[in-house]
Amino acid sequence: MIDCGEGTQITMRQMGIKIARFYSLLISHLHGDHCFGVMGLLGTLGMLKRTQPMHIYAHPDLQKLLQPWLDYHYKDLTYEIIFHAINPRKHETIYSDRTLTIETIPLKHRVPTCGFLFTEHHRDQEPIKRYAYCSDTMYSEKIIPLIEGVQTLYHEATYTEQDADKCTKYRHSTAKQAATIAQKAHVQQLILGHFSSRILEQSEFLNEAKPIFENTIIAKERTKYTI
Numbered sequence: 772m773i774d775c776g777e778g779t780q781i782t783m784r785q786m787g788i789k790i791a792r793f794y795s796l797l798i799s800h801l802h803g804d805h806c807f808g809v810m811g812l813l814g815t816l817g818m819l820k821r822t823q824p825m826h827i828y829a830h831p832d833l834q835k836l837l838q839p840w841l842d843y844h845y846k847d848l849t850y851e852i853i854f855h856a857i858n859p860r861k862h863e864t865i866y867s868d869r870t871l872t873i874e875t876i877p878l879k880h881r882v883p884t885c886g887f888l889f890t891e892h893h894r895d896q897e898p899i900k901r902y903a904y905c906s907d908t909m910y911s912e913k914i915i916p917l918i919e920g921v922q923t924l925y926h927e928a929t930y931t932e933q934d935a936d937k938c939t940k941y942r943h944s945t946a947k948q949a950a951t952i953a954q955k956a957h958v959q960q961l962i963l964g965h966f967s968s969r970i971l972e973q974s975e976f977l978n979e980a981k982p983i984f985e986n987t988i989i990a991k992e993r994t995k996y997t998i
């Protein structure tokens with residue numbers, strides 16, 4: 772699972788996604804809309820009597836913040852939680868096995884943030900699928916070489932161009948900027964998400980992105996961001 776905002780487990784249940792079915796948690800940065808759901812989720816997994824360890828990849832501050840809570844509430848957890856500290860400022864491989872590699876993508880946001888690049892391969896052979904998750908970030912061409920040619924790019928588009936000034940202030944992107952990154956990186960498909968509640972019609976994001984990058988779709992979202 773990538774990022775875990777408040778209410779994630781409820782949304783998963785509503786969407787029929789099995790909570791017990793994932794192995795690790797990747798957290799892009801420590802803004803609440805990306806990590807406030809972690810504690811509740813870890814508790815639910817305990818109630819489900821999970822035995823498989825849970826790997827959490829995040830900025831080291833997450834462990835600092837969670838540890839007292841874990842010690843207080845979850846002393847008798849049925850499974851082990853293993854923290855892996857990542858340095859969001861550095862591009863690095865954080866996980867690798869025979870079929871999957873996960874690399875970080877340093878992003879430009881108000882706090883240290885990284886995206887994630889997934890490469891799937893058939894046992895030590897050529898990559899068969901590459902997809903990238905980039906949120907939250909302002910427009911940054913530095914990510915282009917890392918995500919060049921991926922099948923699917925998820926890129927945040929908090930605003931449209933009418934709020935472009937807010938992108939600079941809060942370090943987010945417009946739909947046009949996300950589409951420009953997709954086009955310059957020659958990706959196959961762009962998924963836009965992380966929409967501000969200021970913009971009421973999701974079609975506005977598509978209308979702005981599609982002239983630049985045609986194969987753009989909108990992520991199904993339950994949360995709107997009040998920024």
Ligand SMILES: [Zn+2]
Binds near residue numbers: 880907
């Ligand atoms: Zn953020």
Ligand SMILES: [Zn+2]
Binds near residue numbers: 804805907965
């Ligand atoms: Zn966010």
